[in-house]
Amino acid sequence: LDSRRVKVVEVGPRDGLQNEKAVISTDVKVELIERLVKGGLRCVESGSFVSPKWVPQMASTADVLQSSRLSALRSTHKDLSLPVLVPNIKGLDSLLALPPNLTDEIAVFVSASEGFSRANLNCSVAESLSRLEPVFRTARDRGLKVRGYVSVVLGCPFDGRVEPQQVAHVAKALRDLGAYEVSLGDTIGVGVPRGWDEVVGACEQQGVPARQLAAHCHDTYGTALASILHCVSQLGIRTVDSSIAALGGCPYSPGATGNVATEDVLYALSASEIPTTVLAFDELCQVGEWISAELGRENGSRVGKAMKGR
Ligand code: HMG
Ligand code: MG
Numbered sequence: 001l002d003s004r005r006v007k008v009v010e011v012g013p014r015d016g017l018q019n020e021k022a023v024i025s026t027d028v029k030v031e032l033i034e035r036l037v038k039g040g041l042r043c044v045e046s047g048s049f050v051s052p053k054w055v056p057q058m059a060s061t062a063d064v065l066q067s068s069r070l071s072a073l074r075s076t077h078k079d080l081s082l083p084v085l086v087p088n089i090k091g092l093d094s095l096l097a098l099p100p101n102l103t104d105e106i107a108v109f110v111s112a113s114e115g116f117s118r119a120n121l122n123c124s125v126a127e128s129l130s131r132l133e134p135v136f137r138t139a140r141d142r143g144l145k146v147r148g149y150v151s152v153v154l155g156c157p158f159d160g161r162v163e164p165q166q167v168a169h170v171a172k173a174l175r176d177l178g179a180y181e182v183s184l185g186d187t188i189g190v191g192v193p194r195g196w197d198e199v200v201g202a203c204e205q206q207g208v209p210a211r212q213l214a215a216h217c218h219d220t221y222g223t224a225l226a227s228i229l230h231c232v233s234q235l236g237i238r239t240v241d242s243s244i245a246a247l248g249g250c251p252y253s254p255g256a257t258g259n260v261a262t263e264d265v266l267y268a269l270s271a272s273e274i275p276t277t278v279l280a281f282d283e284l285c286q287v288g289e290w291i292s293a294e295l296g297r298e299n300g301s302r303v304g305k306a307m308k309g310r
Contacts, residue, residue: 200231285307
């Protein structure tokens with residue numbers, strides 16, 4: 001494998017949909033995952049086991065995972081990963097109460113700032129890290145891989161500037177707990193290449209190399225692609241999170257728009273001759289058109305719109 005190859009983690013069915021007000025049927029969620037996988041994506045974050053009072057849209061995650069259509073996908077694609085987000089041991093217990101082998105991976109999330117930690121997890125950063133200890137332990141016992149997210153790495157809607165050292169501290173804590181990869185979330189989409197230099201540099205100084213990091217950009221200020229190209233071509237990051245049709249926005253991040261669009265990331269990487277793990281670009285553009293129509297939204301992907309006009 002080309003060591004420059006970039007892995008794309010699709011977060012649309014989770015990060016993209018969690019903020020939608022209207023109830024989206026389990027069928028549509030399953031069909032979205034199915035289409036994304038048929039479009040060549042092999043890591044598709046498929047839901048979260050969080051409090052349904054806090055994030056009602058994700059309440060159907062157990063149904064989504066248990067759908068027979070996803071079982072069929074799992075048996076066809078042995079390399080498929082359908083991670084789900086869990087905030088605490090209760091979330092992991094809900095997953096483990098289901099039949100086995102619905103997923104091989106969970107994702108946990110910690111904030112780099114105190115303000116966002118309160119809003120998103122209702123506890124301090126230190127408390128959230130200690131609450132994750134049993135989650136990591138149980139996941140290890142059950143053979144589940146754990147991906148860690150750090151939120152608000154380039155700015156917090158409540159606390160403002162976030163120190164790169166604080167991001168690095170949380171990233172290292174997650175790695176030391178057992179996360180195989182730490183995804184750095186620019187939750188409010190304010191990042192630019194210079195900020196990523198500082199954050200990734202601070203993580204590396206703490207002993208978390210760029211190869212264990214992922215860039216998770218929201219595109220609120222239109223700088224996500226600039227940041228991603230910089231992270232990949234200059235900083236050695238090899239995993240990028242994105243969302244089909246730029247769906248999304250975090251419920252606890254006022255004003256944040258969607259994640260950077262998967263189609264836009266794939267176009268920018270391929271036009272820069274940076275290989276990715278995804279091949280079926282045209283199909284994915286159609287998936288973006290389809291889900292935008294299902295949700296009654298304009299397609300948030302620039303590339304998706306351009307491809308439609310061709
Ligand atoms: P809390 O209220 O402090 O928790 O919420 P609690 O332990 O006091 O429990 C309160 C109630 O929630 C109880 O129910 C629990 O049973 C229930 P009640 O007795 O009132 O009926 N509960 C749960 N129910 C289902 N699943 C669970 C669970 N845990 C407790 N796992 C809690 C704490 C973490 C649960 C809450 O704050 C929560 O669910 N937060 C989720 C927030 C969320 O999903 N945010 C979006 C995802 S993160 C994100 O988008 C950022 C990311 O994309 C990266 C980036 O962009 O930066 C990853
Ligand atoms: Mg996010």
